[in-house]
Amino acid sequence: MGQIIDGKAVSAKVKEEIRLETEKLKEQGIEIGLAVVIVGDDPASQVYVRNKEKACETVGFNSFKYALPAETTEEELLDLVKKLNDDDRVDGILVQLPLPKHLDDKVIINNIRPDKDVDAFHPVNVGKIMIGDYSFLPCTPAGVMELIKSTGTDIAGKECVVIGRSNIVGKPQAMLLLHNNGTVTICHSKTKNLKEVCSRADILVAAVGRPKMITADYIKEGAVVIDVGMDRDENGKLCGDVDFEDCKDKASFITPVPGGVGPMTIAMLMRNTLTAGKAHHGIE
Numbered sequence: 192m193g194q195i196i197d198g199k200a201v202s203a204k205v206k207e208e209i210r211l212e213t214e215k216l217k218e219q220g221i222e223i224g225l226a227v228v229i230v231g232d233d234p235a236s237q238v239y240v241r242n243k244e245k246a247c248e249t250v251g252f253n254s255f256k257y258a259l260p261a262e263t264t265e266e267e268l269l270d271l272v273k274k275l276n277d278d279d280r281v282d283g284i285l286v287q288l289p290l291p292k293h294l295d296d297k298v299i300i301n302n303i304r305p306d307k308d309v310d311a312f313h314p315v316n317v318g319k320i321m322i323g324d325y326s327f328l329p330c331t332p333a334g335v336m337e338l339i340k341s342t343g344t345d346i347a348g349k350e351c352v353v354i355g356r357s358n359i360v361g362k363p364q365a366m367l368l369l370h371n372n373g374t375v376t377i378c379h380s381k382t383k384n385l386k387e388v389c390s391r392a393d394i395l396v397a398a399v400g401r402p403k404m405i406t407a408d409y410i411k412e413g414a415v416v417i418d419v420g421m422d423r424d425e426n427g428k429l430c431g432d433v434d435f436e437d438c439k440d441k442a443s444f445i446t447p448v449p450g451g452v453g454p455m456t457i458a459m460l461m462r463n464t465l466t467a468g469k470a471h472h473g474i475e
């Protein structure tokens with residue numbers, strides 16, 4: 192059986208490192224602040240936002256929550272973003288996605304100050320990721336990199352296959368693997384012979400959004416399998432894009448869902464917020 196990568200344990204370690212650094216900054220009179228904005232009453236988003244506030248508490252950041260009604264207009268949301276851009280207590284700004292349908296997330300994200308964009312969704316930060324000159328890494332792909340690192344796998348020269356080409360996960364994930372000298376293939380809905388391409392992968396990252404789509408015949412013996420999916424199975428139970436039971440004996444390392452990539456997303460958000468806070472205080 193492959194080893195299960197414990198995302199909760201890795202994320203707890205990352206948060207503890209951040210807590211210790213935050214404590215030292217506090218001794219110098221420096222406080223770190225994260226503003227979390229949620230619009231509407233999507234139940235999953237409310238859970239994630241609560242978990243982000245809890246994580247802030249764990250690492251010692253100040254958190255400022257702004258819960259706006261679903262009918263909030265673009266102008267009202269932009270006004271809040273502007274206020275937070277100018278607020279010195281706020282080092283990082285996060286607008287929880289998805290937004291209600293009448294709000295265009297691109298317009299909102301483009302108005303967050305890039306040096307406070309701790310999600311790394313702003314085009315300036317996306318561009319920096321392309322050229323490998325980044326301060327913030329997008330949280331989910333960064334979490335995946337941390338989990339791969341935790342297995343002791345050297346990415347250099349490895350065949351890496353990313354299934355999914357979203358701006359938030361697939362594309363930045365491929366870039367991060369490339370910056371680590373992986374040989375990277377991005378697959379998507381039009382990819383021919385998907386199974387064959389995936390089964391060449393030493394490192395397989397699944398971000399498709401289709402429950403349990405990746406079965407053992409997609410993976411190479413001994414592959415590192417990272418599941419970014421957050422789906423529901425036929426019984427409504429949370430599962431990933433990878434059929435964990437089918438793949439676990441063939442992989443060398445595999446992430447579960449829940450308890451794999453998910454918890455890392457919030458730990459990486461804390462890391463980006465610390466990076467932003469240090470930059471705002473002129474600390475390397």
Ligand SMILES: Nc1nc2c(c(=O)[nH]1)N[C@@H](CN(C=O)c1ccc(C(=O)N[C@@H](CCC(=O)O)C(=O)O)cc1)CN2
Binds near residue numbers: 286448457
């Ligand atoms: N502004 C953003 N919006 C969204 C992001 C994001 O990174 N920035 N990502 C997702 C939601 N998300 C964080 O916001 C997130 C999703 C899942 C988890 C997580 O820990 N999942 C658990 C399972 C949780 C459950 O039981 O439902 C796990 O995988 O173990 C954390 C964060 C979309 N929006």
